[in-house]
Amino acid sequence: xxxxxxxxxxxxxxxxxxxxxxxxxxxxxxxxxxxxxxxxxxxxxxxxxxxxxxxxxxxxxxxxxxxxxxxxxxxxxxxxxxxxxxxxxxxxxxxxxxxxxxxxxxxxxxxxxxxxxxxxxxxxxxxxxxxxxxxxxxxxxxxxxxxxxxxxxxxxxxxxxxxxxxxxxxxxxxxxxxxxxxxxxxxxxxxxxxxxxxxxxxxxxxxxxxxxxxxxxxxxxxxxxxxxxxxxxxxxxxxxxxxxxxxxxxxxxxxxxxxxxxxxxxxxxxxxxxxxxxxxxxxxxxxxxxxxxxxxxxxxxxxxxxxxxxxxxxxxxxxxxxxxxxxxxxxxxxxxxxxxxxxxxxxxxxxxxxxxxxxxxxxxx
Ligand code: HEM
Numbered sequence: 533x534x535x536x537x538x539x540x541x542x543x544x545x546x547x548x549x550x551x552x553x554x555x556x557x558x559x560x561x562x563x564x565x566x567x568x569x570x571x572x573x574x575x576x577x578x579x580x581x582x583x584x585x586x587x588x589x590x591x592x593x594x595x596x597x598x599x600x601x602x603x604x605x606x607x608x609x610x611x612x613x614x615x616x617x618x619x620x621x622x623x624x625x626x627x628x629x630x631x632x633x634x635x636x637x638x639x640x641x642x643x644x645x646x647x648x649x650x651x652x653x654x655x656x657x658x659x660x661x662x663x664x665x666x667x668x669x670x671x672x673x674x675x676x677x678x679x680x681x682x683x684x685x686x687x688x689x690x691x692x693x694x695x696x697x698x699x700x701x702x703x704x705x706x707x708x709x710x711x712x713x714x715x716x717x718x719x720x721x722x723x724x725x726x727x728x729x730x731x732x733x734x735x736x737x738x739x740x741x742x743x744x745x746x747x748x749x750x751x752x753x754x755x756x757x758x759x760x761x762x763x764x765x766x767x768x769x770x771x772x773x774x775x776x777x778x779x780x781x782x783x784x785x786x787x788x789x790x791x792x793x794x795x796x797x798x799x800x801x802x803x804x805x806x807x808x809x810x811x812x813x814x815x816x817x818x819x820x821x822x823x824x825x826x827x828x829x830x831x832x833x834x835x836x837x838x839x840x841x842x843x844x845x846x847x848x849x850x851x852x853x854x855x856x857x858x859x860x861x862x863x864x865x866x867x868x869x870x871x872x873x874x875x876x877x878x879x880x881x882x883x884x885x886x887x888x889x890x891x892x893x894x895x896x897x
Contacts, residue, residue: 581688583870587878589691593698594646599885602875604659604675606650607642608784608889609843610791612832614664620802620827623758624750626856628664628672629827635664637830640843641737641787644677649888652783654733654773660742660764661848662830672857675848675868676742676764680731682814683724687867693721720815727817735771737787738796746850746868747811747860750802759805759860761818764798764830784889788835800827811860844886847876 590602597605618631628635643650644657657677664672684690696714697706715722734740742764751757768790779785790796802825805811809818851859851869859865879885 581691583867583874586687586691586867586871587874589694590646590875593694597646597648597885598882599879600646600648600887601642601879602646602871604642604644604661605646605648605887606784606889607640607659607843607887608788608835610639610641610832611834612637612639612795612830614800614828614830616828617826619825620800621752622825623752623756623760623802623804624856625753626672626750626854627666627670628854629856635666637832638663638665638843638846639832640846640848641784643783648885651780652778654778658733658737658740658742658783660737660740661843661846663846663848664854666854670854671852672854673846673848673852674744674762674850676744676762678733678740678742679724679745680727680743681724681817682745682864683721683728684718684864685720685813685815686863687871689718689721690864690867693718720813724815733773734766735773735786736783736790738768738790739766739770741765742798744850745814746862746865747805747809747814748853749811749858749860751856751858759809759811760857761803761805763801763803765801767797767799767829781889791832791835795831795833797832798830800830801825802827812862814862814864845884847872849873 587602594602594605601607614628614635614637616629616631616633616635618629620626620629621631627633639660639662642659642661643652644659650656657679659675659677661675662673666672684693693714696710699705700707744762747759747761749757750760803818804823804825805818806822809822810816849869849872851865853859
């Protein structure tokens with residue numbers, strides 16, 4: 533079997549096939565991309581970055597935690613719905629944007645990193661994965677984070693950064709020589725880190741914005757196509773993060789308590805790119821003067837245990853999109869699809885395990 537090479541952006545263009553594999557999938561199993569599934573882990577051509585080698589990278593850095601996601605291992609499932617106001621139909625024929633349509637949503641809040649019982653920390657990247665279940669088995673899956681841009685332009689950059697920033701045993705800190713060498717080679721990562729500092733994390737999940745970061749192409753019913761990036765902007769009041777260290781599960785406990793007290797809401801904002809805006813570089817922000825469309829409101833109503841059939845078993849592969857949305861040529865997107873499939877395949881083979889954050893103790897399940 534030929535090795536897939538993640539250094540080549542064209543190596544595995546996300547396709548309608550990937551989307552179709554996701555459609556009707558039971559708990560995400562169908563989203564496992566068969567191409568990636570069949571790939572070996574780089575034994576034949578050890579210098580090439582394959583999905584297997586990238587996934588191995590997570591195990592090198594975080595250790596191997598059988599049954600858990602290789603990244604964003606700590607998380608909690610949620611459920612709710614999206615109510616569209618019709619404005620999104622101007623740019624996409626996806627039914628999710630039809631005026632007045634309510635779409636059921638299954639999601640998962642998470643913290644980045646491959647350690648399932650890691651202590652919550654303000655600076656750790658917060659994630660939100662969502663699966664919108666549309667009529668006729670169509671789905672829209674997305675995984676977003678609370679950062680304004682991504683740190684890496686390419687899968688190779690992601691892999692090298694992950695290894696360069698690996699904590700040295702004993703010190704708990706990365707090797708300064710390795711991080712300096714990496715950053716000298718990657719000015720785009722330095723710029724992304726500076727931008728992230730200007731938009732510090734908020735007090736918790738409920739008042740975080742979540743950004744899709746990668747670009748997608750939206751096509752409307754007249755056949756017009758525009759580049760789009762999307763964000764979820766909290767309708768909860770935004771508060772600054774605590775300056776003190778957090779309790780071990782504090783962010784998740786606050787989220788579960790908030791959901792117990794009532795629904796949480798986010799506006800979905802679509803940002804429309806102009807022809808000069810990069811579509812294949814998630815480290816670059818688009819100018820904030822770009823046209824935006826408020827497409828509707830996401831309402832999350834309950835925290836769920838990570839039980840079978842809920843957030844735990846979903847592969848939030850961002851290339852699973854409905855008609856009216858197409859992945860761009862961003863090399864991160866095809867890599868994400870392949871690596872999430874690897875991660876899913878490994879954890880499924882090991883017996884999927886539930887994240888130590890359990891909503892059942894505090895919530896309505
Ligand atoms: C080359 C770049 C990337 C790699 C290699 C990577 C890798 C991974 C892996 C292995 C997982 C676990 C998948 C699973 O087992 O289900 C994951 C989850 C996740 N990733 Fe990425 N990722 C990348 C880029 C991104 C970007 C750009 C974003 C946000 C815009 C993102 C957001 C997330 C989120 C929110 C999750 C958790 C989803 C869940 O709860 O299952 N990742 N990532």
